[in-house]
Amino acid sequence: MQDPGRTLASHVRDHSARLAVACTECGACYRACPMVPRTPPLADAAPEAVMAGIRDILRDGGGTPEAIAFAGACTRSGVCSAACPEQLDAAFLMRLASLRVRGALGDPPRVAPKHDAGWSARVKAFARLTMNQEEQATWL
Amino acid sequence: MAVTADANVTFWYGCNMTRHGEIVRLVTQMLEAVGVAAAPAGGPGYCCGSPQESNARIAAGMAARTVEKFNAAGRETVVTWCPSCHMNMDDFMAPVTEAAFETQHITQLLAARAERLRPLLIQPVAARVLLHAHHGFHGRVPVNTDVPMLLGMIPGLTVLDHPLRVPGHMCSAIAAVPGELARAHRETLAAIDEGGADTLVTVFHSCHREAVALERGRPIRVVNWIHLLAEAMGLPYTDDYKLWRNAADVRGIVGADRIAAAGDLAFERLVEPELRRPPAV
Numbered sequence: 349m350q351d352p353g354r355t356l357a358s359h360v361r362d363h364s365a366r367l368a369v370a371c372t373e374c375g376a377c378y379r380a381c382p383m384v385p386r387t388p389p390l391a392d393a394a395p396e397a398v399m400a401g402i403r404d405i406l407r408d409g410g411g412t413p414e415a416i417a418f419a420g421a422c423t424r425s426g427v428c429s430a431a432c433p434e435q436l437d438a439a440f441l442m443r444l445a446s447l448r449v450r451g452a453l454g455d456p457p458r459v460a461p462k463h464d465a466g467w468s469a470r471v472k473a474f475a476r477l478t479m480n481q482e483e484q485a486t487w488l
Numbered sequence: 489m490a491v492t493a494d495a496n497v498t499f500w501y502g503c504n505m506t507r508h509g510e511i512v513r514l515v516t517q518m519l520e521a522v523g524v525a526a527a528p529a530g531g532p533g534y535c536c537g538s539p540q541e542s543n544a545r546i547a548a549g550m551a552a553r554t555v556e557k558f559n560a561a562g563r564e565t566v567v568t569w570c571p572s573c574h575m576n577m578d579d580f581m582a583p584v585t586e587a588a589f590e591t592q593h594i595t596q597l598l599a600a601r602a603e604r605l606r607p608l609l610i611q612p613v614a615a616r617v618l619l620h621a622h623h624g625f626h627g628r629v630p631v632n633t634d635v636p637m638l639l640g641m642i643p644g645l646t647v648l649d650h651p652l653r654v655p656g657h658m659c660s661a662i663a664a665v666p667g668e669l670a671r672a673h674r675e676t677l678a679a680i681d682e683g684g685a686d687t688l689v690t691v692f693h694s695c696h697r698e699a700v701a702l703e704r705g706r707p708i709r710v711v712n713w714i715h716l717l718a719e720a721m722g723l724p725y726t727d728d729y730k731l732w733r734n735a736a737d738v739r740g741i742v743g744a745d746r747i748a749a750a751g752d753l754a755f756e757r758l759v760e761p762e763l764r765r766p767p768a769v
Binding site for chain 2: 354355356357359360382383386421423424425426427429430439440443447450451452453454457461462463464466467468469470471472473474475476477478479483486487488
């Protein structure tokens with residue numbers, strides 16, 4: 349049974365704090381990430397220092413430019429979780445950091461938020477193209 | 489076909505799957521064939537909040553509404569298709585809004601019923617297929633082993649054992665990173681050549697809508713894994729999205745009636761630019 353006062357923001361904050369405490373900044377997740385070699389601002393970054401910045405972001409801090417770039421580069425490959433020697437859900441940790449640098453909790457975004465202004469209208473337009481009226485009435 | 493009355497599971501197909509109505513239809517037919525009556529639900533009215541993830545307050549409202557609608561439907565299981573929806577339900581939706589259902593991915597459900605599916609796969613499908621596999625989501629749900637297992641039951645079909653793993657959990661994740669979708673496609677085409685494949689099999693919708701354009705000028709076929717299972721079961725379908733995306737005359741092949749149904753302005757501004765987009769390679 350959930351806490352009735354629980355919100356998505358409190359959920360994000362609680363798990364951010366939990367994972368920030370558990371992370372040891374060893375950098376194993378960073379080394380395993382397939383996006384690191386594809387993210388130019390991370391070319392000379394030290395894995396441990398980047399993860400210290402990620403922990404700072406999870407603790408409501410400003411992070412470092414490299415940590416912000418790493419959080420912004422996350423494409424949810426998930427190989428970080430398998431690499432974590434502490435068996436943390438590193439993919440979830442990075443997801444939380446990624447949401448936070450995009451301003452999910454009301455802070456100014458440090459990475460451009462993903463936003464598709466035409467998303468809902470486009471989804472509905474395609475539904476009218478590929479589904480009959482009965483399907484639209486019952487499936488949407 | 490719009491089965492819902494006696495459904496015992498909800499098939500939550502997500503939002504962007506409205507491009508692929510035939511896959512929603514085929515999945516529903518397949519589930520029925522293995523003893524599961526499914527009621528499809530998706531589109532913006534069943535959003536996981538992902539499109540508004542940069543604003544937790546808005547995303548939470550969308551997610552809560554979806555969980556409450558699933559609770560009200562009273563079905564014990566929500567079968568997911570989209571990996572983003574599935575992970576959001578596990579990570580953010582159900583932990584915040586109490587869910588009166590369990591969540592299972594479509595690959596898990598069909599894999600669990602593989603022995604009921606196997607005797608239905610009677611039509612040979614002569615194909616040597618490469619799976620368009622991503623790193624992501626497999627750690628949560630073993631899609632990169634379950635899908636090849638299911639496809640391997642199709643007579644006449646060979647699934648290549650290839651180490652190709654594209655970053656991200658599906659192509660929409662990497663499409664936002666400059667150059668990455670093209671890189672992924674080049675690596676995929678190289679793997680096709682290396683393995684001598686004639687068919688590229690997508691797992692997820694966002695990969696499918698980009699990969700179908702790779703058919704242009706190449707002797708390969710791009711299909712979703714559901715399409716191949718359907719062919720083996722003798723279920724007819726047309727991949728309209730692929731036809732439209734690869735047509736020289738997009739408006740001609742979609743047809744005036746369908747364009748009118750979508751709305752002329754919506755088609756022109758929201759649909760046509762996507763269908764006319766060149767392949768990323």
